[in-house]
Amino acid sequence: MRSLLSRLWDTKGLARWILLVGLVITVAFIVLAVFAPWIAPYGFDQTKVDGVKFPKVGHASGDHLLGTNDQFFDIWSRVVWGARTALEVVVLSVVFSGVIGVPLGLVTGYVGGWWDRVVVFVMDAIYSFPSLLLAIIFSFLLRGPLGGGIVAAALSLTCVYIPQYFRVVRNTTVTAREATYVEAARALGAKPATIMRKYLFGNVVQSVPVITTLNAADALGTLAALGFLGLGIQPTEASEWGYDLSRALDDAQAGIWWPAVWPGLAIVVLITALTLVGEGLNESLNPALRRRRLRSVVFPRRTPATAKEAS
Numbered sequence: 001m002r003s004l005l006s007r008l009w010d011t012k013g014l015a016r017w018i019l020l021v022g023l024v025i026t027v028a029f030i031v032l033a034v035f036a037p038w039i040a041p042y043g044f045d046q047t048k049v050d051g052v053k054f055p056k057v058g059h060a061s062g063d064h065l066l067g068t069n070d071q072f073f074d075i076w077s078r079v080v081w082g083a084r085t086a087l088e089v090v091v092l093s094v095v096f097s098g099v100i101g102v103p104l105g106l107v108t109g110y111v112g113g114w115w116d117r118v119v120v121f122v123m124d125a126i127y128s129f130p131s132l133l134l135a136i137i138f139s140f141l142l143r144g145p146l147g148g149g150i151v152a153a154a155l156s157l158t159c160v161y162i163p164q165y166f167r168v169v170r171n172t173t174v175t176a177r178e179a180t181y182v183e184a185a186r187a188l189g190a191k192p193a194t195i196m197r198k199y200l201f202g203n204v205v206q207s208v209p210v211i212t213t214l215n216a217a218d219a220l221g222t223l224a225a226l227g228f229l230g231l232g233i234q235p236t237e238a239s240e241w242g243y244d245l246s247r248a249l250d251d252a253q254a255g256i257w258w259p260a261v262w263p264g265l266a267i268v269v270l271i272t273a274l275t276l277v278g279e280g281l282n283e284s285l286n287p288a289l290r291r292r293r294l295r296s297v298v299f300p301r302r303t304p305a306t307a308k309e310a311s
Helices: 002-010 014-034 075-111 113-127 131-146 150-176 180-187 192-204 208-228 241-247 249-253 258-285 304-310
Strands: none
Touching: 014 075, 014 258, 075 113, 075 150, 075 192, 075 208, 075 241, 075 258, 113 150, 131 150, 131 208, 150 192, 150 208, 180 192, 208 241, 208 258, 241 249, 241 258, 249 258
16 A cells, blocks of 8 residues: 555656546545535435425525426435435445455466356456446346345446456456466465465556546446436435436426536536546556656765765
8 A cells, every 4th residue: 555655646747637636526526425414405305394395496596506306306415415326336336346356356367277267258248248238237137126226226337347357357367377476485385375365466456446446437427327217226215316317308408407417517527537536546557657756866965084085
């Protein structure tokens, strides 16, 4: 971790600014998600206060900063609560994908043999499907036992991204297992589990942070697409930007723009921020792309005594 932070700190140029801008925007959305109960003035499914119903498709006002939509929901509250939903689903899907894909790629890449070929065949078959189509299929399969909640959406995305982690880690492991230090550890009698844990794992996971951020951006877009199609999180479970955007299409055609603009803008901004973080990490961690800051070199001043000794 210290080496990773050191490399990020020593990076200069455009990559540094891309990473900083992406991090600032991403942190802003994380703050919205974490403190949603205190930032949002209303609940994600609240339509009335003290028995008085909110206006339908109301303009922005003091009570409703961004107006209301056709379901009497406060748009600002839906956007804030939608940030929490997006954070929960993306984090769960990325964690599940990494927990399954990284160890599987490490073990199969090191062991090899027929088992490696079978797993590679299965992962390549899954990877060949379009991500959205695969997410729709798993969403249908998981909706019955798990319902239309956050866990079901996260698992449907997990099935999409496991092959990406597997392919990267497995290919790196196949190359690293023939390295000299691995051969030396094997010659000293180290067990395969010890070699994978102590010598291979730290080297093959260096590209995982970049994949994680890029997958998070893609997962957010896939989640919004599922919600837009009505196959994602149900409106009674949580606020979801894709669903709100789908509901606002008819209003947009009638000239009522605000129900569609704000959730759509939230999707675009957060995806852009996560993409910037991924690209910034890639250029900061990749030795072929990284530009380091030059450090000034200070030579000790030569005193008469040192000059006499040198002569």
